[in-house]
Amino acid sequence: MSIAPGTAELVRRANLARTLVAVHRDGPLSRAALTADLGLNRSTIGALTAELTRLGLVTETAGAAEGRIGRPSPVITAHADVVAVAVNPEVDAVTVAAVGLDRSVRARRRVPSTGLIAPDELALLVAATVREWRGSELAAASVVGIGVAVPGLVHPAAGRVVHAPHLRWTDAPLADLVGTATGIATTVGNDASYGAHAEYLFGAARGETDVVYLNGGASGIGGGLVVGDVLVGGARGLAGEFGHNPAVFEDAADRRSGERAALEDEVSRHRLVAALGLPAADDDELRSALGASVNPAALEEVHRQRRVLASAVAGAVNVLDPAVVVLGGFLATLVEIDPDGFGAAVARQTIAGSAPLVRSAELGDDRLLVGAAETAFARLLDDPVATMSAVGSTSSTRPDRL
Missing domain, CATH: 3.30.420.40 (ATPase, nucleotide binding domain)
Known part of the structure; x- marks a missing residue:
């Protein structure tokens, strides 16, 4: 976050991020549960969830009665229409999926291949897939990022595949290729590391x-x-x-x-x-x-x-x-x-x-895709306001329109 430390705005933005992370990773959660988990008062939680709702990141529904006196605490759920596109190129196929902020898999496609796909070909395949989905499954969605899970050695900060021997990729600027083809911020990482991260956060570990x-x-x-x-x-x-x-x-x-x-x-x-x-x-x-x-x-x-x-x-x-x-x-x-x-x-x-x-x-067959999506969501989870502002500035209609 590029906010001067010690300001009220920094605290507010940090608490927005904490709230969104909690709902994304543990939700749906009631306002009462968020109040207890985050150590904030009810009015602060109410203001934070209202802001996240305004940003289109969560939905708020009436909670179920639990036999207690008083109105049930509203339930906050991460919005399924905020998605990250996850990609896993392999020697026999390329799998592409759209993963919602609520961790639902909104769309999924496995494209078998008879030969090894090149990095620039992968970028065009991802762009064509997202373009098609924008007219169908993701017509109402906002795509906030793309994560690519590569079976090989990756330099994540540079978005570069250093060496993927089975795909025969060397020194491939994959994040730049996919980002340019789609117009969407792209991250790249090792597929097994993504799988480990996903199972640690959401699965067997x-x-x-x-x-x-x-x-x-x-x-x-x-x-x-x-x-x-x-x-x-x-x-x-x-x-x-x-x-x-x-x-x-x-x-x-x-x-x-x-x-x-x-x-x-x-x-x-x-x-x-x-x-x-x-x-x-x-x-x-x-x-x-x-x-x-x-x-x-x-x-x-x-x-x-x-x-x-x-x-x-x-x-x-x-x-x-x-x-x-x-x-x-x-x-x-x-x-x-x-x-x-x-x-x-x-x-x-x-x-x-x-x-x-x-x-x-x-997480079964979704493990690598969920891990790749989680990395693509990282900017959003770190600073929801700045990320949604940046996404919104890329288009006068829908931010992720290709």
Whole structure:
């Protein structure tokens, strides 16, 4: 916020941000709950929610009677028509979604690809998708930002993809490309870090202070770390890249790649799809196919990958001592076949002889998109007034019209 410190306006703007964050992350909330949670008086909360309503960021409805004397406290809900567009390019498809400030997925599209998409092609695809949605699903919406979740090394502050090996992108100014094509402020980050952030805020790791997150996608295995309530990026943004660690085997017979194989060489969605005899599959299709398969070779591949993954998780537990390990993408599918058995395999290889909670990502296929959207919402959540003013100044009709 560019307000002189110590002024009443700074305090008001800060309290607006606190109120919006609370409703976005915990809502819907009653005015009474906001009063208690934020430590502000009722009249201040009333003024703040009225301002957020005027800005079009929340809605206010009558609360339900709870058997107490007096009028029910109004309920404040983040507005579904304030949206961020989330994008996840992968080697086999590009997924685009519109995520509301209330965390609802307003629109979603998966565009399969037969070849690798280039950064400038991705920018044009996103622009065309948003333009189409503005005439249909998002006709009444305000788009406040775009977040792109990339499977690779990213410099978030510069909006630049340093290296995404599976997409074959190097030094790509992706935020500039997408922002120019759409006219919408764009952020770019690592997909697994976005997934970790989303699960920490809204999913399987909510309320935990120390978390290991592993994400399995078409490009391989990435990860994210939360240590002491802080999302850890590392000196170069590479923290949590478990997929590049050497694979470890309890049984040497489980090795399928060379002596220097990485975890993602051995635990691979591509290997699972091939074992099932499928030409391609997204996570839902893979889950369904594995559940229905009676092919001994496919089932053995599943159990082999579970054993290798358990060793990798145990190694992470021994180093980081998390309270919970969250697995997303096809890794969750592997574990869900027998969660107790997987937990026992991890515990057998940990120092303490016990394992932390191992959970599947609660946000499912939306985890990376919700994380990307959360980053796109960051400016708005930090300063609602300045952001909505900036968004409104870009168009005389609708701020995000292309």
